[in-house]
Amino acid sequence: MDETNLLMRVDRLTTNFHTYAGVVHAVDDMTLTIPKDSVVGIVGESGSGKSVTMMSVMRLIPSPPGRIEGGHVWFDGAALGMPDRMEKDGPNKGMVDLLSLPADAMMKVRGRHIGMIFQDPMVSLNPVLTIGLQMTESMVAHGLATNEEAWKRAVDMLALVGIPNPEERMRDYPHQxxxxxxxxxxxxxxxxxxxxxxxxxxxxxxxDVTVQAQILELMKELKAKLKSSIIIISHDLSIVAGIANKVVVMYAGRILEEADVYDLYEKPGHPYTMGLMKSVPRLDAENRERLVPIEGSPPDLLAPPVGCKFAPRCKYAMNICREQEPPLVTVGEGHRARCFLHHPTAPAVPGFVKVG
Ligand SMILES: Nc1ncnc2c1ncn2[C@@H]1O[C@H](COP(=O)(O)OP(=O)(O)O)[C@@H](O)[C@H]1O
Ligand SMILES: [Mg+2]
Structure with missing residues (x-):
């Protein structure tokens, strides 16, 4: 990829939780590239490590029990305005490792350079403060605006996201x-x-479903207007596919497949991805066939299986899959998959190209 187009690269990130029951390997050797002006989707069943990856990027992992045990989070140093912290040479030239920033510098990154939207706004909004106060707080704290300017901008932002009478609604509380x-x-x-x-x-x-659709529509509209890159995370492939250019499929703390959204749908390169697709409802289905969820459940991350983490649920699993973890191999342009079926000596399965 064109390096000048790179916004962030999560490089070999490993995050564990040290619990009484043992070590939970939540994110293992995760590498993820986010180009500027892109929408990257991360999809996977609950517990696959999607949130822990992003909380690691934000350095918001509760510690203890959590610990980032390895890796880097490279972020465009020019965007951060931290020229003295940029790598001078090498493959990460011009990038800053968020994981090695002092705590006060990291505070300046959160909100200002990386914004977050969580599942449940009621948890992230303060119930005793007005929306207006909460909207203006971070703009003022980051020194981007005076109180008055921040108020104006907040009203504009509320209007932009489709809140009627934004001026008045600034004085309301979250429960309203x-x-x-x-x-x-x-x-x-x-x-x-x-x-x-x-x-x-x-x-x-x-x-609920209709509101879901409206929020996704809003995010798409905003993406067209604003320059930010977006990482959208969901357990639901259809949600991610509706907005992302590139999709990353996670399972048991690792990437099983990544591809452009079109390639992922046309030529899925991993049995898990194929399974996720079958569990997506199709509005054009003839007789509304029942959804086929993937049988079984994700592995216990305290004691994950040796070999491919998906093998116990995979109908194509071979002996080698239970013995060795397959590497992520390139199966097409910008398309990688972690599956031995791509190996030249594997039995032919429709849809699996052989590489290597
Ligand atoms: N505070 C914690 N203590 C112990 N384990 C945790 C903690 N937070 C997350 N985990 C574990 O890390 C794994 C990944 O979780 P998470 O990233 O939240 O999954 P996802 O967002 O994909 O649903 C899960 O097995 C979860 O139980
Ligand atoms: Mg999550």
């Missing part, structure tokens, strides 16, 4: 907003400091 409206406020807040990256972690999961 509906669930969908609160999520709009969260989006407005995340965007208020014009961050280069917005992380939306299950932004529509707590909403």
């Amino acid at each position: 907003y509906s669930g969908g409206m609160r999520q709009r406020v969260m989006i407005a807040m995340a965007l208020s400091c014009s961050p280069e990256l917005v992380i939306a972690d299950e932004p529509t999961t707590s909403l």
Whole structure:
């Protein structure tokens, strides 16, 4: 990829939780590239490590029990305005490792350069403060605006995300907003400091279906207007696919597949991805066939299986899959998959190209 187009690269990130029951390997050797002006989707069943990856990026992992045990989070140093912290040479030239920033510098990154939208706005909004106060707080704290300017900008942002009578609604408290409206406020807040990256972690999961669709539509509209890159996380492939250019499929703390959204649908390269697709409802289905969820459940991360973490649920699993973890191999342009079926000596399975 064109290096000047790179906003963030999560490089070999490993995050564990040291619990009484043992070590939970929540994120293992995760590498993820976010180009500027892009929408990257991360999809996977509950517990696959999506949130822990992003909380690691934000350095918000509760510690103890959590610990980032390895890796780097490279972020565009010019965007951060931290020239003296940039790598001078090498493959990460011009990038700053967020994981090695002092705590005070990291505080300046959160909200200002990376905004976050969470699943449940009621948890992230303070119930005893007005929306207006909460909207203006971070703009003022980051020194981007005076109180008065921040107020004006907050009103504009509320209007932008479709809150009627924004001037008046600034004086309301979170409980006076509906669930969908609160999520709009969260989006407005995340965007208020014009961050280069917005992380939306299950932004529509707590909403009912029609409101879900409206929020996704809003995010698409905003993406067209604003320059930020977006990472959208969901357990639901259809939500991610509707907005992302690139999709990353996670399972048991690792990437099983990544591809452009079109390639992922046309040529899925991992049995897990194929399974996720079958569990997506199709509006054009002839007789509304029942959804086929993937049988079985994700592995216990305290004692994950040796070999491919998906093998116990995989109908194509071979002996080698239970013995060795397959590497992520390139199966097409920008398309990688972690599956031995791509190996030249593997049995032919329709849809699996052989590489190597
Ligand atoms: N505070 C914690 N203590 C112990 N384990 C945790 C903690 N937070 C997350 N985990 C574990 O890390 C794994 C990944 O969790 P998470 O990233 O939240 O999954 P996802 O967002 O994909 O649903 C899960 O097995 C979860 O139980
Ligand atoms: Mg999560």
